[in-house]
Amino acid sequence: MYEYSDFDEAFVRARAAQFRQQVERRLDGSLTEEEFRPLRLMNGLYLQLHAYMLRIAIPYGTLSAGQMRQLAMIAERWDEGYGHFTTRQNIQFNWPKLVDVPDIIDALADVQMHAIQTSGNTIRNTTTDVFAGAAADEIADPRPIAELIREWSTDHAEFQFLPRKFKIAITGTEADRAVIRAHDIGLQLVEKDGEIGLKVLVGGGLGRTPMLGQVIRDFLPVADLLPYLEAVISTYNLMGRRDNKYKARIKITVFENGLDAFKAAVEEEFARIRPTFSGVDQEILRVIAAQFAPPAFKNDPVDSYEAALSVDPVFRRWVARNITAHKVENHAIVTISLKEHGKTPGDATADQMRVMADLADRYGYGELRISHEQNVVLPHVAKADLPAVHAELLRAGLATANVGLLSDMICCPGMDYCALATARSIPVAENLATHFRDIGLEDEIGNLKIKISGCINACGHHHIGHIGILGLDRAGVENYQITLGGDAGPQAAIGDKTGPGFAYDEVVPAIERILRAYLALRESPAETFIDAFRRLGAAPFKEALYGENRDAA
Amino acid sequence: MARKFTPKVLTANDLRLGDVVYMTASGDWTRCHAEAELLEDEADAELRLLKAHGQSGIVVGAYLADAKAGPDGPEPVHFREAFRSRGPSNYDLGKQADSKRGTAHV
Amino acid sequence: MSVIVRDDGFHAEDFAGTAVEIASDIKSDELVQLASGADMVRILFPSFSDGRGFTLARRLRDAGYAGRLRAVGPVIADQYAMARRSGFDEVEIPDDLAARQPEEQWKFRADWRAHDYRARMKG
Ligand code: HEM
Numbered sequence: 146m147y148e149y150s151d152f153d154e155a156f157v158r159a160r161a162a163q164f165r166q167q168v169e170r171r172l173d174g175s176l177t178e179e180e181f182r183p184l185r186l187m188n189g190l191y192l193q194l195h196a197y198m199l200r201i202a203i204p205y206g207t208l209s210a211g212q213m214r215q216l217a218m219i220a221e222r223w224d225e226g227y228g229h230f231t232t233r234q235n236i237q238f239n240w241p242k243l244v245d246v247p248d249i250i251d252a253l254a255d256v257q258m259h260a261i262q263t264s265g266n267t268i269r270n271t272t273t274d275v276f277a278g279a280a281a282d283e284i285a286d287p288r289p290i291a292e293l294i295r296e297w298s299t300d301h302a303e304f305q306f307l308p309r310k311f312k313i314a315i316t317g318t319e320a321d322r323a324v325i326r327a328h329d330i331g332l333q334l335v336e337k338d339g340e341i342g343l344k345v346l347v348g349g350g351l352g353r354t355p356m357l358g359q360v361i362r363d364f365l366p367v368a369d370l371l372p373y374l375e376a377v378i379s380t381y382n383l384m385g386r387r388d389n390k391y392k393a394r395i396k397i398t399v400f401e402n403g404l405d406a407f408k409a410a411v412e413e414e415f416a417r418i419r420p421t422f423s424g425v426d427q428e429i430l431r432v433i434a435a436q437f438a439p440p441a442f443k444n445d446p447v448d449s450y451e452a453a454l455s456v457d458p459v460f461r462r463w464v465a466r467n468i469t470a471h472k473v474e475n476h477a478i479v480t481i482s483l484k485e486h487g488k489t490p491g492d493a494t495a496d497q498m499r500v501m502a503d504l505a506d507r508y509g510y511g512e513l514r515i516s517h518e519q520n521v522v523l524p525h526v527a528k529a530d531l532p533a534v535h536a537e538l539l540r541a542g543l544a545t546a547n548v549g550l551l552s553d554m555i556c557c558p559g560m561d562y563c564a565l566a567t568a569r570s571i572p573v574a575e576n577l578a579t580h581f582r583d584i585g586l587e588d589e590i591g592n593l594k595i596k597i598s599g600c601i602n603a604c605g606h607h608h609i610g611h612i613g614i615l616g617l618d619r620a621g622v623e624n625y626q627i628t629l630g631g632d633a634g635p636q637a638a639i640g641d642k643t644g645p646g647f648a649y650d651e652v653v654p655a656i657e658r659i660l661r662a663y664l665a666l667r668e669s670p671a672e673t674f675i676d677a678f679r680r681l682g683a684a685p686f687k688e689a690l691y692g693e694n695r696d697a698a
Numbered sequence: 699m700a701r702k703f704t705p706k707v708l709t710a711n712d713l714r715l716g717d718v719v720y721m722t723a724s725g726d727w728t729r730c731h732a733e734a735e736l737l738e739d740e741a742d743a744e745l746r747l748l749k750a751h752g753q754s755g756i757v758v759g760a761y762l763a764d765a766k767a768g769p770d771g772p773e774p775v776h777f778r779e780a781f782r783s784r785g786p787s788n789y790d791l792g793k794q795a796d797s798k799r800g801t802a803h804v
Numbered sequence: 805m806s807v808i809v810r811d812d813g814f815h816a817e818d819f820a821g822t823a824v825e826i827a828s829d830i831k832s833d834e835l836v837q838l839a840s841g842a843d844m845v846r847i848l849f850p851s852f853s854d855g856r857g858f859t860l861a862r863r864l865r866d867a868g869y870a871g872r873l874r875a876v877g878p879v880i881a882d883q884y885a886m887a888r889r890s891g892f893d894e895v896e897i898p899d900d901l902a903a904r905q906p907e908e909q910w911k912f913r914a915d916w917r918a919h920d921y922r923a924r925m926k927g
């Protein structure tokens with residue numbers, strides 16, 4: 146795993162000191178709230194509904210056991226004993242006090258972490274495939290490049306006050322578990338004539354006007370990456386709209402100017418910038434890459450694992466749902482579900498964080514990941530250790546065997562925490578999960594991605610859920626719009642609205658009508674909801690949703 | 699056409715702690731919605747808001763929120779303000795928990 | 805009136821020649837031409853949250869402009885390092901801002917060369 150260089154260490158300490166000073170200057174009146182706001186946002190500090198909220202970067206979703214323990218400590222000492230893992234592979238604490246935040250930032254720096262650029266109109270945390278470095282299907286581990294981007298973009302003088310936030314995602318596989326098409330820039334490692342390079346997409350983004358990224362370069366040599374990113378982002382910095390924040394994202398810049406004109410401006414700028422890069426970044430990349438070398442995998446036989454599989458149905462079920470193939474035969478990737486039915490998706494208590502950290506130390510080579518689906522992953526576990534891991538997860542309430550099922554939802558904080566929300570999202574997720582468990586249909590329905598946002602900003606990715614749920618405020622009452630047919634993978638698609646929205650207590654029955662229609666219409670249990678939707682189109686599902694009510698409505 | 703003014707409370711967040719606060723009749727800040735002053739006159743409400751903007755060393759993000767008179771004092775009208783006056787619905791935290799701990803009036 | 809900020813703190817205006825003034829919405833093909841040969845270029849920041857000036861400065865420097873380069877407007881002390889790293893020599897701020905953000909707060913970032921990731925990547 147990546148360890149801070151002296152340079153990183155000195156920088157993070159200096160930034161912590163600067164932020165401490167900025168908080169003091171806010172309190173003594175040298176900084177107005179208007180001036181302080183972008184500064185606190187540059188350090189991940191929001192003001193939410195009930196309190197401040199601190200968003201801490203987990204670069205490319207990778208975390209050491211020691212870092213996870215420190216998050217548990219922070220949760221207990223300065224917050225309310227839990228944290229919320231987000232679809233941006235970050236963690237959010239919902240109850241910090243402004244006066245304590247400088248101490249929290251110091252505690253983060255103690256374990257090589259920070260909250261820099263987790264907010265604000267700047268380049269955010271680069272996200273990647275949660276299975277990077279462990280998956281059997283990747284061309285190369287994308288994390289060294291993600292780390293290179295982290296270093297280059299951190300405190301980048303030119304890009305701290307962009308027209309709007311800027312999100313980059315990178316994947317090493319065609320399967321795309323990083324949703325690169327929904328990012329301002331999406332990068333995919335590709336191979337051409339034995340050389341590894343990058344396919345570059347630009348102009349994706351969700352929010353008010355969801356758009357999927359378009360290819361701007363089929364094959365960019367890795368050595369050109371940083372100057373190319375500079376060319377794209379400085380072009381956007383000058384061309385992006387600043388008169389309307391809903392039109393300020395790069396997706397609108399690309400859309401309004403057209404990909405060709407935007408690309409021409411980028412290439413012109415790239416020609417200017419490229420010669421100013423000497424190539425030392427590639428040496429730095431080599432040093433970084435060495436740190437992502439895989440651990441020395443154990444050679445344990447898998448007999449005990451197979452024995453447990455044959456005798457323990459609970460274990461078997463968990464393995465079937467929560468285990469993914471590892472590139473090494475006798476190892477596995479473990480997904481720890483943070484989606485226990487009826488609980489807040491993505492939340493973990495301090496105790497649970499410590500359990501996961503201990504498991505990572507004992508069985509997982511000290512490494513953890515945060516997935517954009519708001520779960521925690523142990524990327525490398527010997528199969529021989531899986532029964533022990535499962536037993537300990539059971540004790541900690543972390544063995545929910547629902548990965549990929551209906552209750553494994555992405556859900557934003559919504560009106561329970563978020564100042565921008567128009568409706569709640571967490572209780573909708575809780576109600577859906579418990580209802581479908583109680584009526585016994587969750588397994589029958591099988592693989593399904595439901596994603597819920599509490600407002601049009603789409604932090605819960607609702608546009609790219611097979612079923613998306615968007616909470617709105619209709620004349621002072623919560624109302625939920627349903628979209629169908631979205632997808633986050635290589636076949637990325639923006640879902641279509643079904644029609645009029647539903648009241649808070651009508652959401653669960655509405656989703657049930659859709660899913661019962663699916664069960665009745667599918668060709669076989671092997672045909673998933675999204676496959677059936679692609680075959681049948683929206684009509685039968687809309688009929689199920691609105692048919693019986695049409696007269697009343 | 700001028701819209702009819704509906705009663706408001708003046709609310710903000712505490713700068714240091716982040717907690718939701720409301721302005722009382724005496725011009726102090728309280729953490730309890732029911733102790734807020736119900737502002738029924740538009741000019742008066744705007745004046746209060748200006749006063750709050752001048753207190754940026756104490757509170758942030760002041761605004762006027764719809765409220766109505768209730769038996770124990772002003773009550774929120776919109777569900778957003780109801781959440782702000784109470785806390786999140788997924789955990790017993792925020793004001794709903796403080797009031798049990800007896801700290802609602804700090 | 806305004807105050808000029810440099811690494812060693814506040815100064816009064818000490819430039820007497822003619823400066824070329826560049827607004828942040830300038831067309832990018834006019835930028836270099838306008839600046840060429842100028843003794844001083846002043847790039848105007850309409851607000852501290854509008855970061856176009858940083859890109860304009862970097863572009864001018866990449867294009868070879870070697871004269872004096874000044875950021876003008878309500879730039880805040882916390883942006884001083886960004887301005888210097890982008891190629892500005894100095895910042896010109898209004899008096900009321902200078903009163904609220906006194907000299908020490910600007911000199912705190914006179915170490916703008918330290919901890920510069922991008923410079924390290926560029927070599
Ligand atoms: C609670 C405080 C939060 C605030 C104030 C907030 C604010 C926003 C806003 C304003 C946007 C729309 C940006 C635009 O379209 O220009 C957005 C998008 C987004 N946010 Fe959040 N967000 C919050 C929490 C979260 C959380 C918890 C997550 C992860 C679960 C998240 C992930 C995202 C994602 C993935 C998008 C959409 C993708 C895109 O940027 O196009 N946000 N957020």
Ligand code: SF4
Nearest residue numbers: 557563566599600604
């Ligand atoms: S989608 Fe809306 S409600 Fe949900 S976290 Fe984002 S801004 Fe808040």
